[in-house]
Amino acid sequence: MTSGIRKIGMVLAALSILTGLGTAKTYHLSGENNWQNTADTPEGEYLLAVSKIKQQLLTGTKSNVVKALEQLKSDFPNMAGAEIQAYLDAEKLYAQANWYKAAAAYKRFIDAWPISVLQPAALERIYSVATAYLQGQKRVFLGILPLPAFDTGVELMRDVTDRAGNAPIALRSLTTLAENQERKEKFVEAYYTWQEIADRWPTGQTRQRAVLRMAQSLHASYDGTPYDATVLASARSYFEDYKTRYPQDAERLEINETITLIAEQLAYKEYETGFYYERTGHLDAANRSYHKVLAQWPDSKAAQMAQARLMPDAVSPIKMNLRRRTVTGTTKFLDKWFYLEPLFSSKNKSESKQ
Numbered sequence: 001m002t003s004g005i006r007k008i009g010m011v012l013a014a015l016s017i018l019t020g021l022g023t024a025k026t027y028h029l030s031g032e033n034n035w036q037n038t039a040d041t042p043e044g045e046y047l048l049a050v051s052k053i054k055q056q057l058l059t060g061t062k063s064n065v066v067k068a069l070e071q072l073k074s075d076f077p078n079m080a081g082a083e084i085q086a087y088l089d090a091e092k093l094y095a096q097a098n099w100y101k102a103a104a105a106y107k108r109f110i111d112a113w114p115i116s117v118l119q120p121a122a123l124e125r126i127y128s129v130a131t132a133y134l135q136g137q138k139r140v141f142l143g144i145l146p147l148p149a150f151d152t153g154v155e156l157m158r159d160v161t162d163r164a165g166n167a168p169i170a171l172r173s174l175t176t177l178a179e180n181q182e183r184k185e186k187f188v189e190a191y192y193t194w195q196e197i198a199d200r201w202p203t204g205q206t207r208q209r210a211v212l213r214m215a216q217s218l219h220a221s222y223d224g225t226p227y228d229a230t231v232l233a234s235a236r237s238y239f240e241d242y243k244t245r246y247p248q249d250a251e252r253l254e255i256n257e258t259i260t261l262i263a264e265q266l267a268y269k270e271y272e273t274g275f276y277y278e279r280t281g282h283l284d285a286a287n288r289s290y291h292k293v294l295a296q297w298p299d300s301k302a303a304q305m306a307q308a309r310l311m312p313d314a315v316s317p318i319k320m321n322l323r324r325r326t327v328t329g330t331t332k333f334l335d336k337w338f339y340l341e342p343l344f345s346s347k348n349k350s351e352s353k354q
Contacts (some may be wrong), residue, residue, distance in 0.1 A: 003281040024109065066095050083113050087122065094125055100139050100149075103129045103156055110163060123160055123169055130156035130173070134180040150184065164199060174200075178213065187221035188231075210245055212253075215239045236262045267297035271306050278309065 053066070069088040090105035104120040113119065133139065133153030138146035157177045164170035174197050181190035189212050198210035215238030218231045239259050243250040250256070274289030290306040297303050 019073060024347065066091050073253065083109075083116055083118075087118050088117075090122070090125070094129075099129045099132060099137065100152070114314075123164060125172055126156055127160050127169060127176075130154075130160065131176055134176065150180075153180070171197065171201060178217075182213075182217060182220070185220075187217045191217040191221065208242075208249070211238060211245075212242055215242060219258070222265065227332070229266055232262050232266050236266075263297055264300050264302065267293050267300035267302035270296075271302040271309075274306065306320065 012044055013025060066088065069084060069091060086105070086109045090102055090109055093102035093105055096102075103126050106126050109116070110119055110122050116122075133149040133156065135153075137149060139149035139152055141147050154177060157173045160173045161170045161177075164173070174193055178190045178193035178197070181187070181193060194210045194213040194217060198207050198214065201207055201210070211314045215235050218235035218238065221231050222229065222235075239255050239262070243255045243259070270289050270293050272294070274286045277283070277286035287310065290309050293300070293306040294303050
């Protein structure tokens with residue numbers, strides 16, 4: 001039975017024009033070296049029926065797919081054996097919205113029949129379950145308790161990626177994963193996912209987009225001045241590399257403005273370090289930080305503030321926390337920043353130095 005199924009898979013790969021041809025005839029070379037209409041053979045009829053089911057998997061309702069699979073078993077009892085039954089069992093779970101068990105059944109199906117003509121359809125089903133979990137679908141535990149399932153979605157999406165190699169669904173899976181990590185503000189994890197995309201597809205628009213999103217994810221991961229600013233320097237290097245490689249797109253995306261903003265953030269981080277030392281009585285360390293701001297970022301707003309701190313009659317600065325704002329959903333980042341005007345506006349009232 002297994003050899004027969006494999007033979008059918010080989011026929012499908014060789015002919016590859018069966019799906020969607022309607023009344024067009026397809027021929028294969030018979031054992032007597034004569035050309036025979038594929039539809040006139042039992043294997044050909046079965047293959048055409050499976051091909052129609054594959055189309056239904058893409059366009060039909062879940063219940064109709066289950067009915068079609070059951071009809072296939074009835075029409076071809078000698079050919080639609082354990083393989084079709086295993087897929088049918090998974091499809092029934094999927095039709096019942098029993099997502100977690102359905103995904104597990106599809107995985108078992110692929111493990112048992114890795115070269116099945118239904119393997120791509122099984123991967124698509126796992127992908128759809130993973131996407132639902134990533135976007136907020138709960139996983140029902142013990143039949144009654146709905147639990148968050150984002151991590152389960154990550155595991156399932158990784159499973160699809162591992163099985164698919166460099167097929168289109170692998171890229172789609174990683175992209176969906178990265179975008180949902182961004183949506184959940186898991187920016188460092190998103191960065192590593194985009195990095196994986198750039199490594200696996202190292203040319204063309206795929207890599208270009210991945211490099212940009214790596215930079216954006218790193219930039220968005222910066223949690224403000226009390227924290228390590230290493231990610232800012234790394235993000236700046238990625239943005240600068242993007243600007244060098246893709247100057248026209250960089251201009252359209254206003255990458256220069258982003259690089260300037262990162263410089264302001266780095267300068268303000270160093271300024272805040274100096275301000276901390278000043279407040280704790282370590283004036284020498286504070287002065288070193290203020291002078292570093294003046295030396296490395298002389299045109300920044302933070303440099304003006306550092307210069308003011310070095311003056312005998314300096315007033316206390318306004319403390320701000322620069323963080324990136326993102327769009328709700330799985331689309332692009334906003335290039336808009338907030339809380340900057342109170343920091344840089346000359347209209348703000350200064351506090352008296354303590």
